[in-house]
Amino acid sequence: MNSLAARIPAPRSTLARSLALVGLAGLVLFLASEALSAYRDLQLANGAYYFAVLAGLTVLTGLSGQISLGHGALMAVGAYTVALLIGNEQWALVPALLAATVVTTLVGAILGAGASRLRGPYLAGATLAFAVGLPALADKYTSTLGGENGLVINPPTPPSGLGASFPLERWEAWIACAGALVVLFAMNNLVHSGLGRSFRAVRDDEIAASLCGLRVGRVQTLAFVVSAACAGLGGGLLTVVLQLAAPGAFQLALSLSLLTAIVLGGLGSLVGAVWGAAVLVLLPGWTNELAHSFSFSTRVSANLPLAIYGLVLILAMLAWPSGIQGAVRAIGARLRVRARAGS
Amino acid sequence: MTRFIDLTLNGISTGAVYAAVALALVIIWRATRIVNFAQGGMLMITTFIASSVIASSGHYWLGFAVALVCGLALGALVERLLMRRVEGAPPLNAVIVALGLLILLQAVAGMIWGNTPRSFPPAFSILGYEIGGTRVLFSPNDTFTVLVVAGVAGALALLFQRTAIGLKMRASAFQPEVARMLGVRVGRMFTLGWALAALVGSLAGLLVAPSVFVGPNQFDPILIFGFTAAVLGGLDSPVGAVVGGIILGLALSYVSGYEGSSLVTLAALVILLAVLMIRPGGLFTSTRERRV
Numbered sequence: 001m002n003s004l005a006a007r008i009p010a011p012r013s014t015l016a017r018s019l020a021l022v023g024l025a026g027l028v029l030f031l032a033s034e035a036l037s038a039y040r041d042l043q044l045a046n047g048a049y050y051f052a053v054l055a056g057l058t059v060l061t062g063l064s065g066q067i068s069l070g071h072g073a074l075m076a077v078g079a080y081t082v083a084l085l086i087g088n089e090q091w092a093l094v095p096a097l098l099a100a101t102v103v104t105t106l107v108g109a110i111l112g113a114g115a116s117r118l119r120g121p122y123l124a125g126a127t128l129a130f131a132v133g134l135p136a137l138a139d140k141y142t143s144t145l146g147g148e149n150g151l152v153i154n155p156p157t158p159p160s161g162l163g164a165s166f167p168l169e170r171w172e173a174w175i176a177c178a179g180a181l182v183v184l185f186a187m188n189n190l191v192h193s194g195l196g197r198s199f200r201a202v203r204d205d206e207i208a209a210s211l212c213g214l215r216v217g218r219v220q221t222l223a224f225v226v227s228a229a230c231a232g233l234g235g236g237l238l239t240v241v242l243q244l245a246a247p248g249a250f251q252l253a254l255s256l257s258l259l260t261a262i263v264l265g266g267l268g269s270l271v272g273a274v275w276g277a278a279v280l281v282l283l284p285g286w287t288n289e290l291a292h293s294f295s296f297s298t299r300v301s302a303n304l305p306l307a308i309y310g311l312v313l314i315l316a317m318l319a320w321p322s323g324i325q326g327a328v329r330a331i332g333a334r335l336r337v338r339a340r341a342g343s
Numbered sequence: 344m345t346r347f348i349d350l351t352l353n354g355i356s357t358g359a360v361y362a363a364v365a366l367a368l369v370i371i372w373r374a375t376r377i378v379n380f381a382q383g384g385m386l387m388i389t390t391f392i393a394s395s396v397i398a399s400s401g402h403y404w405l406g407f408a409v410a411l412v413c414g415l416a417l418g419a420l421v422e423r424l425l426m427r428r429v430e431g432a433p434p435l436n437a438v439i440v441a442l443g444l445l446i447l448l449q450a451v452a453g454m455i456w457g458n459t460p461r462s463f464p465p466a467f468s469i470l471g472y473e474i475g476g477t478r479v480l481f482s483p484n485d486t487f488t489v490l491v492v493a494g495v496a497g498a499l500a501l502l503f504q505r506t507a508i509g510l511k512m513r514a515s516a517f518q519p520e521v522a523r524m525l526g527v528r529v530g531r532m533f534t535l536g537w538a539l540a541a542l543v544g545s546l547a548g549l550l551v552a553p554s555v556f557v558g559p560n561q562f563d564p565i566l567i568f569g570f571t572a573a574v575l576g577g578l579d580s581p582v583g584a585v586v587g588g589i590i591l592g593l594a595l596s597y598v599s600g601y602e603g604s605s606l607v608t609l610a611a612l613v614i615l616l617a618v619l620m621i622r623p624g625g626l627f628t629s630t631r632e633r634r635v
Contacts, residue, residue, distance in 0.1 A: 067435065114616060117623045120434070121378050125574030126619055132567055133612030139605045252567070256442055263439045300454045303559075307450035313443025314425065321432040 018188040022181050029177045033170050041169040042241070047281040048176035049237035052183040054262050054273035054280075056230025059187055061259070062268020063196060064223035065203030067120060070111070070127030071231045072254030073134040076245070078104045078235030083151035083245035084144070093156055093240065097179065100236030101229050108228020109221070116220040131255040135247040150246025153239065172241045179237045183230050187270055190226065199223050264316055266325025275324040283309065349480035350600040351593065356485035358592020359492040363547035364569025365576065365584035366496060367540040372578045374516050374536030376434070377426065380441040383566030384448030385421070385541050386548030387559065389414045391456050393549055394463055394557050403464055410545050418541025422534045449559040460558030469553060488550045495543055496585045503581070512536055568595070571611050575618055577625025586626060590614075 029048075033041055057071050078100040085091040085099055111130065115123050138145040145151065158171035190196050201209040202219045210216050239245045261280050266272025284305065291304035320327040364382065371379045393410035397403055425444065429436045467483040503509040514522040515532035523529050547569070548562060555561050572591045576583025591611065598610040618626060 061435070067438075114620060118619060119623070121372070121578055122574055122619060122623060122625065124378065125570060126615060128567065129571055129608075129612040129615045133609040136605055136607075136609045140609075252563075259435075260439055260442060263435050267433065267435065299457055302458070303450040303453035307447055307454070310443045310445070310447030310450060314440050314447065317432075317436050317440045317443065318425075318428050321429070321436055 014189055014192045017192075018185050021188055022185045025184060026177070026181055029173075029181075033173045033177070036170075036173075038167050038169040041167065041173040043281050045169070045173040045176040045237075045241045047277045048173065048180040049234045049241060050258075050261070050277040050280050051180045051234075051273055052176075052237060053231045053234035053258060054265070054276045055180075055183050055187045055270055056227035056234075057258055058262040058265075058268055058270065058273045058276075059190065059196075059199070059230075060223050060227035061262060062272075063191065063203060064199040064220055066115065066220060066223065067124045067259070068115075068127045068224075068227070069124050069252070069255050069259060070130035070134075071227070071258050072250050072252070072256075073131045074104055074108060074111075074228050074231035075235030075238065075254070076134060076247070076250035077107050078232030079239040079245040079250070080138075080145060080151065080235075081232070082236040082239040083153055086239075087151055087153040093175070097233060097236045097240070101232045104232020104235065105225055105229040108225045108231070112221040112224025112228065115224055116217040128252070128255075131252050135250050138247040146246070148247060150244055150248070153243050153245075155243050156240055176237045176241055179233055183233060184270065187230070191270065195222070260313060264313070264323055266323030269323075269325045272323055272325040279324075283312070287312075345477060345479075346600065350596045352479060352481035352485070353600075354593035354596030355589060356481065356488050356592075357596060358572075358589040359489045360547055360551040360565065360588075361568045361572040361591050362585045362588025363492050363495065363543055363550065364565055365573035365588050366492075366499065366581055367544035367547065368570060368573045369576075369578055369581055369584045370499070370536055370540040370543065372573070374512060374540075375422075375426065375430075375437075375533050376516075377437045377441065378570070378578075379537075379540065380438060380566070381421065381444040381448065382540070382544050382569075383562045384445040384452075385414065385417050386544040386565075387452060387557070387562045388448055389417065389541075389545035390463065390548035390552045390557050390562075391452055394461065394552070395456075397464060403466060407466070407549055410549055411542055414541045414545025415538045418538040418544075419534050421541070422537035426537070427530070427533070452559040456557075456559075458559055460556035460561050463552035463557050465553035466549075484553065491546065491550065492585070495546065496581060499539075499543075499581055508535070568611065571615055574625055575615055577622075577628035580625070580627035583625055583627030 029044070033044060036044060053071060053075055057068065060066050060068060081100040081103045082096045085096040086093070091099070111127070115126065118126055138150065139147055155168055156171060156175060158166045158168065162171075198209070198214050198219050201212065201214060202216050206216050209219075238249070242249075257280060261276030262273060264279055265274070265276030287305035287308040290308060291301050294301070294304075296304065316324075364386075367382050367386075368379060371377055371382075389410040392413050393406035395406075396409045397406035400406070421444065425440055426437060429440050465484040466487050469482045469484045471478040471480055471482050473479075501509075503513060511522070511527045512532045512535065514525070514527055515529040516536075519529045522532075547565070551562070551565055555565065568591060569588070572587035573584050574587075575591060576585070576587030591614065594614050595607050595610060599607050602610075622628065
């Protein structure tokens with residue numbers, strides 16, 4: 001690790017840039033949460049914890065080139081840790097979230113150590129089995145993990161200094177956004193650090209990377225651990241926002257939609273993770289509205305949102321192979337060329 | 344002891360179905376290097392079609408044949424219309440398109456046939472054989488399942504190893520550029536691979552439908568265990584798919600019989616991780632494991 005640390009270039013500029021980015025994002029989120037309705041604030045909170053998970057996953061899959069179908073289960077580890085610590089042990093919010101991150105990091109380290117030997121579809125298979133197998137534990141240990149019904153915690157109380165009428169949803173949005181900003185800061189630094197470059201080196205050519213003195217297996221394990229930490233924090237925030245950790249929320253469908261979101265948003269890009277989080281939060285509402293604006297039989301309208309979702313996935317992948325962020329970049333480049341030609 | 348025999352027989356017949364799904368995934372992986380997550384949706388659609396044909400005509404074998412033909416057509420269509428368009432794109436794009444197709448097919452099936460699972464007739468009696476006065480957990484229908492899957496696996500092995508078309512398919516998968524220069528219609532081989540895989544998949548759907556029922560989401564576990572079996576055996580190897588399927592079927596049957604069905608998915612995880620720790624490329628891989 002020393003050799004890696006030594007290769008991180010003068011951190012001041014990257015650090016300063018990350019701080020400025022986080023400050024700006026924090027200001028925008030603060031103003032947005034003040035302006036939004038309670039329902040939209042809750043959506044913002046949902047988007048924030050999704051972003052925390054997606055940022056880690058996009059670093060894992062986009063930067064270090066490992067596919068994980070198991071991040072939904074890693075979220076479950078964080079979510080249940082928070083639920084147990086806050087619900088049973090009466091821990092405060094921040095230590096509980098920290099503990100969730102640490103516990104998930106440990107689970108991720110075990111999984112990542114095994115995963116670093118596996119390639120593409122074999123890694124997908126192993127993590128898929130993890131995603132399907134882990135929720136079964138909740139049924140096995142019903143007394144501690146609450147079985148199918150899961151664990152319920154009390155909602156977080158906004159500090160009295162904010163006034164008695166401060167909406168709970170806005171407070172939840174603040175908590176979740178604070179977590180998302182921490183992840184944004186850490187991941188933005190990581191992407192631009194020597195470690196981020198070694199992730200990319202390993203992704204592009206393992207043999208060349210190991211000839212340059214990189215320990216390929218160790219770098220990949222580290223990438224897995226980092227993304228597991230993000231998933232743990234995201235899962236912990238989910239419990240705080242929803243006040244519930246239940247196995248139904250962490251089925252395979254969650255892991256698959258996380259993977260879908262990062263590819264649809266734009267693989268390997270943190271802005272892409274923002275797009276992905278927005279898609280995860282907003283698309284279900286839009287497809288539902290669209291489905292109910294037609295007057296079909298219940299059988300059709302009940303399935304229409306799902307059909308639209310599937311169709312959107314297929315068409316988006318055919319139209320924008322590098323995701324929403326890739327499409328935005330292409331449009332931006334075209335506009336710039338046109339502006340230059342015009343001037 | 345009878346319980347052990349019962350669980351073993353049950354494991355072999357469910358394992359045969361996992362093996363069939365695993366074979367479908369392996370054929371596509373060998374042909375186009377795509378893990379076809381839409382396979383569960385495709386075999387669900389063809390089984391629904393069979394169910395409708397059987398219900399309206401009253402002939403089981405007519406529905407059976409129609410489902411197989413539809414599977415063949417559906418596989419070719421999916422490759423020509425969708426997968427060929429994401430060929431040059433990053434590999435994950437094909438996975439997302441397959442997932443989108445799975446969701447779309449499930450929604451379409453829900454619209455046409457409704458979301459309530461319906462029963463599906465077996466080909467033969469599902470009453471267990473009577474041996475020495477006790478009824479064992481193995482029926483004529485299970486015999487049919489095992490024989491059909493064994494026959495398909497053998498036929499595929501012959502096709503790939505002994506025929507000109509099998510050689511062309513292998514060449515297209517390994518070296519598409521070289522194969523194209525030697526006059527192989529590579530695109531056609533890919534389409535054929537998808538069609539064959541979908542045919543095997545629809546067969547698996549027909550075989551397993553009597554025990555899981557037909558519904559938009561009824562085949563999800565079959566796909567997951569089929570994929571697990573394929574990875575277990577090594578995605579490159581049809582023999583591995585069959586062996587992986589049988590191993591998984593037996594192991595899961597013992598676990599659910601002796602320990603309870605809630606542990607089945609966890610057991611699948613443990614088995615898969617244990618095998619991949621020792622052989623990261625699956626049991627029957629021809630490629631060398633990665634050294635780091």
